[in-house]
Amino acid sequence: MGAGSGRRVALGQVSNPSLFEQAGTDIMTMDELPPAVRDWIALTGKRGVEVDAARRALLADDATLSFAGQETEGADAIVAQQARMGGPDMPTPDWSVMSGATATQVTMHGRFGGDGRAGPNGLSALDLTFTLGNDGRIQRLAPLPHHPEPNDLQPALAIGALAPAFMLPDTDKTSVSLHEQGTVTLVVWTCNHCPWALAWHDRLQQVARDYAGRVRMVQVNANDPAVSPHDRAERSRERVEAGEFASAYLIDAGQRAARAWGARHTPDAFVLDGEGRIIYHGAPDADHRDPALNARWLRDALDAALAGRNADPAVTKPVGCTIKWTLARPAAAAADKATLPESATGGSGRIELLYWADCPSHSQALDLLRRVMPDYGVDPHSVVLREVMSQDDAVVQGFIGSPTIRIDGADIVSTEGEAPALTCRVYRHRNGRYDPLPEEQDLREALRRFACAA
Numbered sequence: 001m002g003a004g005s006g007r008r009v010a011l012g013q014v015s016n017p018s019l020f021e022q023a024g025t026d027i028m029t030m031d032e033l034p035p036a037v038r039d040w041i042a043l044t045g046k047r048g049v050e051v052d053a054a055r056r057a058l059l060a061d062d063a064t065l066s067f068a069g070q071e072t073e074g075a076d077a078i079v080a081q082q083a084r085m086g087g088p089d090m091p092t093p094d095w096s097v098m099s100g101a102t103a104t105q106v107t108m109h110g111r112f113g114g115d116g117r118a119g120p121n122g123l124s125a126l127d128l129t130f131t132l133g134n135d136g137r138i139q140r141l142a143p144l145p146h147h148p149e150p151n152d153l154q155p156a157l158a159i160g161a162l163a164p165a166f167m168l169p170d171t172d173k174t175s176v177s178l179h180e181q182g183t184v185t186l187v188v189w190t191c192n193h194c195p196w197a198l199a200w201h202d203r204l205q206q207v208a209r210d211y212a213g214r215v216r217m218v219q220v221n222a223n224d225p226a227v228s229p230h231d232r233a234e235r236s237r238e239r240v241e242a243g244e245f246a247s248a249y250l251i252d253a254g255q256r257a258a259r260a261w262g263a264r265h266t267p268d269a270f271v272l273d274g275e276g277r278i279i280y281h282g283a284p285d286a287d288h289r290d291p292a293l294n295a296r297w298l299r300d301a302l303d304a305a306l307a308g309r310n311a312d313p314a315v316t317k318p319v320g321c322t323i324k325w326t327l328a329r330p331a332a333a334a335a336d337k338a339t340l341p342e343s344a345t346g347g348s349g350r351i352e353l354l355y356w357a358d359c360p361s362h363s364q365a366l367d368l369l370r371r372v373m374p375d376y377g378v379d380p381h382s383v384v385l386r387e388v389m390s391q392d393d394a395v396v397q398g399f400i401g402s403p404t405i406r407i408d409g410a411d412i413v414s415t416e417g418e419a420p421a422l423t424c425r426v427y428r429h430r431n432g433r434y435d436p437l438p439e440e441q442d443l444r445e446a447l448r449r450f451a452c453a454a
Contacts (some may be wrong), residue, residue, distance in 0.1 A: 282316030401425025
């Protein structure tokens with residue numbers, strides 16, 4: 001959806017109405033965005049002295065940019081950071097306004113792929129939240145990137161779970177197994193180019209040296225080199241030969257181990273006790289920018305494993321780049337449509353809730369379904385939940401946004417003119433307002449038809 005779209009979403013309480021005098025309404029279109037947001041979006045992917053000056057004018061002097069656990073403070077620092085991104089070859093995303101926008105906070109959703117090209121580093125979409133000051137300038141920016149994930153990517157291994165075994169080649173093509181019985185093991189998914197992986201790299205190698213003889217450590221690169229050329233096998237071999245790794249550096253070329261473990265970031269660390277069960281999962285320490293932290297969380301977890309204790313903390317949030325997955329092209333996904341479960345391609349006798357996990361409204365949609373279904377003699381626990389995990393999935397399943405409710409294979413609300421998309425869905429109700437959930441009357445009418453046909 002481009003910047004000229006008239007698609008409208010509901011506004012929240014407007015604390016600074018002067019910003020929206022031109023709208024004259026309680027709903028916002030792309031054209032009714034706060035000027036600073038509209039102008040910032042228009043500069044996406046552009047570079048140059050004039051662009052830098054234009055961005056600087058939109059920012060408050062003490063503005064902050066929050067991304068992946070790191071704060072960039074000050075307008076000049078943010079402008080310098082933005083100048084290093086994008087460029088003339090960067091695809092332009094299709095922007096839309098997400099629901100819940102107010103005069104002082106707006107989240108924009110930018111979807112790549114409209115011109116057939118993914119965003120930087122395989123990005124499928126980008127959410128960008130703007131917080132505005134009283135003068136209308138941008139006080140805070142918070143980008144949230146979305147990368148496509150494989151359909152069979154598992155949730156991250158839980159504490160106490162037995163780690164799936166693997167045998168992977170190192171950079172010399174020698175096969176290395178996961179762990180040895182009775183040995184505490186540290187497994188870290190990493191790569192050659194991610195700034196977070198590089199920032200923590202020396203700390204991780206020192207952990208390997210300090211715990212040598214007591215802990216077995218393996219580091220694994222699962223990035224697809226077709227997506228991330230820096231992660232070609234020869235580049236990994238060069239780093240090993242240069243002495244940059246203090247433990248085995250393995251290549252998960254088919255990404256089967258990463259998918260089975262639910263690894264998603266670089267770095268992404270797992271500590272296993274002597275029985276091969278997970279006792280820690282997360283980041284090496286609290287801040288990749290602070291070497292003095294010395295991989296404290298990992299060291300505490302390793303000490304706990306060696307002493308037969310539980311780790312504290314046992315789970316922290318992994319921070320880093322996403323693993324660069326090997327994903328099927330849309331044409332290939334369409335060719336596999338016949339192999340999907342019946343409820344993915346249509347079929348009868350099913351009530352389905354299709355959802356994308358990044359949109360929180362699907363749980364409310366499920367509550368709505370289960371509340372209304374008994375009124376029509378339908379078991380509220382018969383709902384089939386189906387997660388849509390990638391743009392390829394969305395194309396195959398004709399999914400136009402989350403949440404989507406289908407009965408007997410048909411959407412309860414017309415989808416005419418809507419293209420498949422991995423995004424949050426916006427429903428227009430009879431009173432003209434927009435909402436992240438379908439109108440209850442539409443659901444009831446669909447359930448009534450379903451019950452009469454049963």
